Amino acid sequence: MTSRVTWFCLTLALLVPQAVLAAEKPNIVFIMCDDLGYGDVHCLNPEHGKIATPGADQLAKEGMTFTDAHSGSSVCTPTRYGLMTGRYSWRTKLQSGVVTGFAPCLIDADRPTVASFLKEHGYQTAIIGKWHLNFQYCDAQTGKPYSAKDFKSPPVGTKIPDGPLARGFDTYHGFHHARDMQTVIENDTVIAHDPPINMLPRLTRKSVEYIDQHANDDKPFFLYIPLGSPHTPILPTKAWQGKSGLGDYGDFVMETDNVVVEVTKALQRHGLADKTLVIFTSDNGCSKAAGIPQLADKGHIVSAHLRGSKADIWDGGHRVPFLVRWPGKVKAGSKSDQLICLTDWFATAADVIGEDVPAGSCEDSVSFLPALAGEAIASTRAGVVHHSISGHFAYRQGPWKLALARGSGGWSSPNEKQAAKTDAPKAQLYHMMDDVGEKDNRYLTETSIAERLLKQLQADVERGRSTDGPKSKNDTKKIDLWKSEKN
Numbered sequence: 001m002t003s004r005v006t007w008f009c010l011t012l013a014l015l016v017p018q019a020v021l022a023a024e025k026p027n028i029v030f031i032m033c034d035d036l037g038y039g040d041v042h043c044l045n046p047e048h049g050k051i052a053t054p055g056a057d058q059l060a061k062e063g064m065t066f067t068d069a070h071s072g073s074s075v076c077t078p079t080r081y082g083l084m085t086g087r088y089s090w091r092t093k094l095q096s097g098v099v100t101g102f103a104p105c106l107i108d109a110d111r112p113t114v115a116s117f118l119k120e121h122g123y124q125t126a127i128i129g130k131w132h133l134n135f136q137y138c139d140a141q142t143g144k145p146y147s148a149k150d151f152k153s154p155p156v157g158t159k160i161p162d163g164p165l166a167r168g169f170d171t172y173h174g175f176h177h178a179r180d181m182q183t184v185i186e187n188d189t190v191i192a193h194d195p196p197i198n199m200l201p202r203l204t205r206k207s208v209e210y211i212d213q214h215a216n217d218d219k220p221f222f223l224y225i226p227l228g229s230p231h232t233p234i235l236p237t238k239a240w241q242g243k244s245g246l247g248d249y250g251d252f253v254m255e256t257d258n259v260v261v262e263v264t265k266a267l268q269r270h271g272l273a274d275k276t277l278v279i280f281t282s283d284n285g286c287s288k289a290a291g292i293p294q295l296a297d298k299g300h301i302v303s304a305h306l307r308g309s310k311a312d313i314w315d316g317g318h319r320v321p322f323l324v325r326w327p328g329k330v331k332a333g334s335k336s337d338q339l340i341c342l343t344d345w346f347a348t349a350a351d352v353i354g355e356d357v358p359a360g361s362c363e364d365s366v367s368f369l370p371a372l373a374g375e376a377i378a379s380t381r382a383g384v385v386h387h388s389i390s391g392h393f394a395y396r397q398g399p400w401k402l403a404l405a406r407g408s409g410g411w412s413s414p415n416e417k418q419a420a421k422t423d424a425p426k427a428q429l430y431h432m433m434d435d436v437g438e439k440d441n442r443y444l445t446e447t448s449i450a451e452r453l454l455k456q457l458q459a460d461v462e463r464g465r466s467t468d469g470p471k472s473k474n475d476t477k478k479i480d481l482w483k484s485e486k487n
Helices: 002-024 054-062 076-085 114-120 196-214 248-269 292-297 342-352 416-420 447-462
Strands: 027-034 064-066 124-130 171-175 183-186 189-193 221-230 276-282 322-325 334-336 384-387 393-397 400-403 428-431
Touching: 027 248, 027 342, 054 248, 054 276, 054 322, 076 114, 076 342, 114 124, 114 221, 114 342, 124 196, 171 196, 171 221, 196 221, 196 248, 221 248, 248 276, 276 342, 393 447, 400 447, 428 447
Parallel strands: 027 221, 027 276, 064 334, 124 171, 124 221
Antiparallel strands: 064 322, 171 183, 183 189, 276 322, 384 393, 393 400, 400 428
16 A cells, blocks of 8 residues: 555656646737837837827836837838747848738748747647738639739638648638738638728737637647737727827727737636736837828827837837736836847747757747846847848947948938938947937947947858857848948
């Protein structure tokens, strides 16, 4: 009898640590807005932010605000690639701009994603929203891929062989990108054509439904909610029209923020709020389509204290809101000024669940988990690479930022064509602690610093990775650092 009891206790002792580890894996909700400017979140821009964002503000109150967080690019597709893979998108064939669908997925089939990684380690994985990383639309009977010339909106029943379900997600409900927003997809099939004005309410509803359906499951979930708002088409629904007093864009930002409110309510309703890591961010800065000058006339500054906006190499293009709530792990009302990038999410997710990142991934990903505990990030990366819509590069190391562009490298004035007609130097160097508005270009006076940053950028590009690890390869040899000035 004694031996049986001893064996039972020994078995129980072996099983308990595994159960405890499983219990410690939080649910994860990652909300990424589309074209939401740093200054569009009221708590980040209290003086010049005129749009009410109670959902995001409450997250900040209950969690941590990162004040120096950056997207991997100042435009949609590259940022999403970096978030999913932990690798800069400019290491692929996509050297500028965005993808438009009706083409094979930008993420190679054999490359791990944060979704496939979490799934491998016991998570249920779902994406509800915008993919924008390419996939093929195929005839359901023949399997033949359609082209964009065949259909503006692929017919109901069209199959998608290389979409999110083929890149680690169990569940997908959403659309590819803004110009194809009317094409509603569920898992690997086009299920409906619906006016774009209905998409944001749809994503809100589906996100809440997912939490409702999986609240009592034994396995944790990773719910990725890449919204299509407040990107164009700017279409607040009737219930939100007129609420901001700033026109359609302000109303649309408020309706976007309401996703945070509704998701939070769902987590609280099921007693999951204390068991869930929630992250809220944006893929890049606010777009000029929002009517930036008109909003400024009404007192709302979309980029707050930053220069530029979506598409630019200046910080207004890629410094983004980044709020984290994780009760019991992250101190309420805390702030971090440590430099992070959305490519860092993959390594952080691995750290959160206590696993190593998989081979062939995370070349540009550093865990920011220590920052959530108020500690310094232990980084093997020398700096962070920024990238504009036109493919212009910048490199940030400590307080210094080197931009290889004469002007914005994007849409803001002076753009590259405009700057080329002036005596502007071929590059820009800013001390971001003293000059966060990027007004005092020191490229011609701090030459040794500029040379050091350029050398490090070149090394990070050529080595195929910016973190420690085995040398990796870029997918292309055609990575041109100097877009406006050939050296």
